[in-house]
Amino acid sequence: MRGFFLFLTLFVVLNVAGSSYSEYIQSQSDEINRMADTNWLAALDSGVVLRNTAIKNADNERVIQLTLDMAKIQLGMGRIDSAMMLVFEAQEKALLLSRTKQAYYSGRCNQLLGDVFYSRYIEEEAVVFYLQSLRQYAACSHYSEMAEVLNALTSSFQSLNRQHEALITVEALNRLMNFTKIVYIKALYYETYADFLSETQKLSESKNAYLTALQFYHTLPVAEKMSDTYLNLAICENELGNRQAALSWIDSATIYNTENKYLKNLYEATYYRAEFIGLENPSKGIEIITGVLDQLEELDLNIHRGIYLKLLVFLQKKSALFEAALKSNEQFNHVINNIYGSNVERKIAGLQLEVETGKLNHRIGLLQKEQELATVNARSQRNMLFYFFLAIVVLFTMALNNVRRLQYRLYLLKEFALDFSWIQYFLAFLSSLFYFSILLIFINPFNLTQNASVYPWIHYSVIAFLMSALSVTGVFLLPARWSAKPGFNSRFTITALVFIVLMNAAIIFYSILAGISGNSVYDLLNVVLVLTGITIIPVFYFIIYLEKVLLRKHIQMAGMLSNRIQSFKPGKMEEIVTVYSDRSRDMLEVSVNNLLLVEANGNYSKIVFLENEKMKSTLILISLTKLLEQLAPFSCFSRCHKSYIVNLNKVKKVMGNSHGYKLDIPFVDEPIPVSRSYAADFIRDFNKVFKEGEHRN
Numbered sequence: 001m002r003g004f005f006l007f008l009t010l011f012v013v014l015n016v017a018g019s020s021y022s023e024y025i026q027s028q029s030d031e032i033n034r035m036a037d038t039n040w041l042a043a044l045d046s047g048v049v050l051r052n053t054a055i056k057n058a059d060n061e062r063v064i065q066l067t068l069d070m071a072k073i074q075l076g077m078g079r080i081d082s083a084m085m086l087v088f089e090a091q092e093k094a095l096l097l098s099r100t101k102q103a104y105y106s107g108r109c110n111q112l113l114g115d116v117f118y119s120r121y122i123e124e125e126a127v128v129f130y131l132q133s134l135r136q137y138a139a140c141s142h143y144s145e146m147a148e149v150l151n152a153l154t155s156s157f158q159s160l161n162r163q164h165e166a167l168i169t170v171e172a173l174n175r176l177m178n179f180t181k182i183v184y185i186k187a188l189y190y191e192t193y194a195d196f197l198s199e200t201q202k203l204s205e206s207k208n209a210y211l212t213a214l215q216f217y218h219t220l221p222v223a224e225k226m227s228d229t230y231l232n233l234a235i236c237e238n239e240l241g242n243r244q245a246a247l248s249w250i251d252s253a254t255i256y257n258t259e260n261k262y263l264k265n266l267y268e269a270t271y272y273r274a275e276f277i278g279l280e281n282p283s284k285g286i287e288i289i290t291g292v293l294d295q296l297e298e299l300d301l302n303i304h305r306g307i308y309l310k311l312l313v314f315l316q317k318k319s320a321l322f323e324a325a326l327k328s329n330e331q332f333n334h335v336i337n338n339i340y341g342s343n344v345e346r347k348i349a350g351l352q353l354e355v356e357t358g359k360l361n362h363r364i365g366l367l368q369k370e371q372e373l374a375t376v377n378a379r380s381q382r383n384m385l386f387y388f389f390l391a392i393v394v395l396f397t398m399a400l401n402n403v404r405r406l407q408y409r410l411y412l413l414k415e416f417a418l419d420f421s422w423i424q425y426f427l428a429f430l431s432s433l434f435y436f437s438i439l440l441i442f443i444n445p446f447n448l449t450q451n452a453s454v455y456p457w458i459h460y461s462v463i464a465f466l467m468s469a470l471s472v473t474g475v476f477l478l479p480a481r482w483s484a485k486p487g488f489n490s491r492f493t494i495t496a497l498v499f500i501v502l503m504n505a506a507i508i509f510y511s512i513l514a515g516i517s518g519n520s521v522y523d524l525l526n527v528v529l530v531l532t533g534i535t536i537i538p539v540f541y542f543i544i545y546l547e548k549v550l551l552r553k554h555i556q557m558a559g560m561l562s563n564r565i566q567s568f569k570p571g572k573m574e575e576i577v578t579v580y581s582d583r584s585r586d587m588l589e590v591s592v593n594n595l596l597l598v599e600a601n602g603n604y605s606k607i608v609f610l611e612n613e614k615m616k617s618t619l620i621l622i623s624l625t626k627l628l629e630q631l632a633p634f635s636c637f638s639r640c641h642k643s644y645i646v647n648l649n650k651v652k653k654v655m656g657n658s659h660g661y662k663l664d665i666p667f668v669d670e671p672i673p674v675s676r677s678y679a680a681d682f683i684r685d686f687n688k689v690f691k692e693g694e695h696r697n
Contacts, residue, residue, distance in 0.1 A: 044070060044073055044074070048070075050062075050066055051063055051066040051067060051070070054066060060093050060096050060097060061097060061101065061105075063093055064090045064093045064094055064097075064105050065105075067086050067087075067089055067090040067093070068086070068087070068090050068105070068108050068109065068112060070086055071083045071084075071086035071087050071090065071112055072112060074086060075112065075115060075116060075119065076264060076301075076303070079302070080116055080119060080120060083112070083116055084113070084116055087109050087112050087113055087116070090105065090108075090109050091106065091109045093105075094106050094109065100139075100140045100515065101140075103136045103137075103139040103140045104136070104137070104140045104142055104145075106132075106133075106136045107132075107133045107134075107135075107136030107137040107140075107142070107145060107149075108133070108145070109133075110129045110130070110132040110133035110136065111129070111130065111133040111145070111148070111149055111152070113129040114126045114127075114128075114129035114130040114133060114149075114152060114156075115152070117129060118152065118155070118156060118159075119303070121159075123156045123157075123159045123160045124160065126152075126156050127153065127156050127157070127160075130149050130152055130153045130156065131153070133145075133149050134146055134149045134150070134153070137149065143176060143179075143180045143182060143185060144182060144184055144185060146176060147173060147176055147177075147182075147184070147185040147188045147189070148188065150169050150170075150172055150173040150176070150188075150192065151173070151188050151191070151192045151195075153166075153169045154166050154169045154170055154173075154192050154195060154196060155195065157169065158195070158196070158199045163199075163200070166196055166199075167196065169192075170189075170192055170193055170196050173185075173188065173189045173192055173193075174189055174193075176189075177189040183216050183219055183220060184216075184220060186216045187213045187214075187216035187217045187220070187225070187229075188213075188225070189213075190209045190210070190212040190213035190216065191209075191210065191213040191225065191228070191229055191232070193209045194206045194207075194209035194210040194213060194232065195232070197209060198232070198235070198236060203236050203239055203240050204240070206236055207233065207236045207237070207240070210229055210232050210233045210236065211233070213229050214226065214229045214230070214233070217229060226256060227253050227256055227257050227262060227265035227268070227269065228265075230249050230250070230252050230253035230256065230269070231249070231250070231253050231268060231269060231272055233249045234246040234247070234249035234250045234253070234272055234276070235272070237249060238276055243276060243280070246276055247273065247276060247277075250269050250272055250273050250276070253265070253268075253269040254266065254269045254270070254273075257269060263299075264301070264304070267292065267295075267296065267301070267304050268304075270288065270292055271304075271307060271308060271311065273288060274288040274289050274292075274308075274311060274315075275311055278311070278315045278318075282315040282316075282318045282319040283319060285311075285315045286312065286315050286316065286319065286321075289308050289311060289312045289315070290312070292308060293305065293308055293309070293312075296308065302335050305335050306332060306335040306336055309328055309329075309331050309332040309335060310332055312325075312328045313325050313328045313329050313332060316328060425472060428472055429468050429469070429472045432467070432468040432471050432472060433464055433465060433468040435538065436463070436464035436467045436468055436471075436534065437457075437460060437461055437464040439534050440460040440463060440464055440530075440534075441456060441457060441460050443530055443534075444456065445526055445527045445530040445531070446459070446460075446511060446516050446517070446523075446527065447523075448460075448516060459511075459514055459516055462510065462514075463507055463510065463511075466503075466506055466507060466510065467503065467507065467531065467535065470499075470502070470503045470506065471503075471535060474499045474503075500532055500535070500536075503531065503535065504527075504528050504531055504532065507527070507531055508524065508527065508528075511527070551656070553656075555656040556656070557654075557656060557661070557683075559656070575591070575592045575634070576589055576590070576591055576592070577589070577590060577591075577592050577595060577630075577631065577634060578630075579607060579620060579622070579627060579630055579631075580620075580622075580630075581620050581621040581622045582621075582622055582626055583621050583622070584620075584621045586619075586620045586621055586622075587620075588607060588618055588620060590607070590609045592634055592636065592647075593649070594609045594610040594611065595607065595608075595609045595637075595647055596608045596609055596610065596615070596646075596647055596650050596665055596666075596667065596668065597644060597645060597646045597647060597650075597665060597668065597672060598624065598627055598631075598644070598645040599643060599644055600623075600624045600642070600643040600644070601619060603621060603623070604619040604620060604621055604622070605619070605620055605622050605623070605624055605627050606618075606619055607619075607620060608668065610667065615667040615668070624639070624642075624643070624645060627645070628645055631645065635685070635688060635689055636648050636649045636689050638681070638682055638685035638686065638689075639678055639681070639682075640663065640672065640673070640674040640675070640678050640679075640682045641672070641673055641674060641675045641678055642675060642677070642678070644672050644673070646663060646665065646672055647665075648685065648686055648689045648690075649689070650665050650666065651663050651664070651665060651686075652664050652665065652666055655671060660673065660674050660675065660676055660679060661673075661674040661679065661682075662674065
């Protein structure tokens with residue numbers, strides 16, 4: 001049953017990690033860690049100075065980072081109680097950070113507490129802290145740290161002889177490796193798997209797994225754990241009876257640690273060299289140990305001294321040096337007492353642990369209440385957005401009932417935007433920037449007010465800037481240069497959808513980079529709905545307003561043109577125009593006064609004319625452009641559309657609507673459209689013809 005609950009916990013944790021957004025927290029104390037590789041005491045002194053500076057600057061995150069690094073150094077030196085107190089101090093500071101950073105640093109604190117209890121041989125408590133750390137790392141998607149905790153959990157379960165739970169953690173690490181594809185996690189998995197196999201005495205398989213881990217570690221720039229893999233390979237070879245191969249691996253570890261100045265790991269390699277050599281030659285092993293003990297005492301590495309002294313006692317007994325063994329055993333007991341403290345110190349540490357635990361539980365309770373309130377607020381916001389989304393759906397449904405009309409309305413932007421100057425574009429950008437900024441801060445789609453360390457107005461101003469730039473470009477600039485012609489529904493729809501998707505993608509990408517994105521699909525959906533809604537709705541209203549403006553403009557112009565037509569009486573033109581095909585023998589002769597219009601009909605041109613006061617038409621194999629060249633000597637002919645040439649003298653009325661102009665020509669049932677691309681030329685030709693007529697009159 002206990003194994004089942006562990007499996008369930010790891011399954012939930014890894015799934016949460018897979019759906020979270022990662023926040024990168026860069027180490028702020030690399031100089032401390034590098035110094036600790038060679039001189040622990042100097043690293044501690046430097047850490048104290050840097051931490052005091054960070055405290056003065058009120059840089060809580062840096063204080064926590066330095067405190068945890070110092071705790072790790074204290075633990076490595078065997079100062080367990082000092083390490084615990086530093087971890088408690090870091091935990092207290094972590095509560096002041098943002099939610100994601102709080103999860104990360106709380107995970108580090110619990111991981112270190114797990115290491116503390118593991119070093120005290122209290123593996124049951126270590127497992128509890130490791131599991132808490134795993135959940136917290138998963139909450140902020142720190143996969144490498146999760147892998148390290150799973151590695152530590154496997155070792156803890158094996159120490160407790162709980163092989164089933166150890167196997168579950170190995171499988172969880174395998175799943176994490178397959179999910180992330182991170183090289184460091186691959187190396188950790190094979191190392192952990194090899195540890196598990198070694199514990200179950202599958203030494204050959206364990207050796208192969210260690211070799212695979214070593215291959216992955218070699219691909220990394222620097223990997224301190226490579227030393228552990230070298231030493232584990234040495235242990236495997238030694239247990240398989242390959243003493244020389246074991247010593248060869250120890251040589252590799254020694255060279256690697258010397259080159260990278262990993263002094264602590266170098267002492268570990270020296271220990272195994274003394275152990276393996278001492279099994280056959282105790283005096284040689286004793287010589288190696290005594291040559292190192294003084295250095296360990298000088299560096300105050302109590303745990304290393306204790307391990308060396310224990311081996312020294314064993315080798316001295318094997319060499320019948322019982323007096324020396326007794327003296328070494330006394331030194332060993334003294335070192336152990338320094339590491340674990342007296343009974344009084346243990347009680348004090350226990351009381352401190354209880355006090356700190358109580359304080360943390362109280363703060364956790366407050367945070368849970370705050371989180372519950374935030375959840376209620378977010379739920380209310382989601383409900384509001386749901387109804388907001390319904391309103392958008394209704395608007396879209398109404399629009400889809402007449403897609404063609406919607407497309408014509410949007411196409412009006414081309415004519416409107418062509419008259420815009422760069423100053424007007426800039427003013428439109430400022431107006432939209434103000435609109436988006438106010439609305440985003442009011443709606444708060446990213447729920448930024450829940451985080452005191454984030455300034456909502458900064459992020460929403462950046463998002464408003466992006467939305468304004470994209471909107472002005474999409475709504476004003478692009479239609480002025482290119483617009484999908486009404487009627488090409490699929491092309492127009494795809495263009496609009498691509499614009500909406502690009503805008504949402506740009507904003508979501510920024511939110512991920514800025515670390516303000518939500519942790520669930522629902523949060524993401526809310527953001528998409530808000531961004532789409534506040535962009536589309538004003539566009540609808542603007543186009544309705546634009547339609548009225550253009551309708552008034554076109555009706556006014558059409559009225560002026562119609563008045564000129566009514567007041568003007570053109571004379572009859574008896575000139576004959578000859579139209580002939582450039583690719584066949586087709587030809588038509590007709591009076592200029594009787595030629596009404598020409599319409600494009602594929603490769604042909606349909607000529608509409610009057611004959612005996614009846615409308616007739618004929619097809620001639622010629623393009624409209626070529627035919628217009630033949631009509632060039634007669635100023636009364638004007639191209640008003642890519643498919644039409646009209647006789648201006650035959651226009652009886654000009655009608656206007658929001659989309660442009662239409663011409664009423666006798667005997668022609670349907671009005672002839674004037675397209676926007678030809679409107680300016682048509683009006684110029686119209687004015688020219690009627691001015692010439694007025695001058696003749």
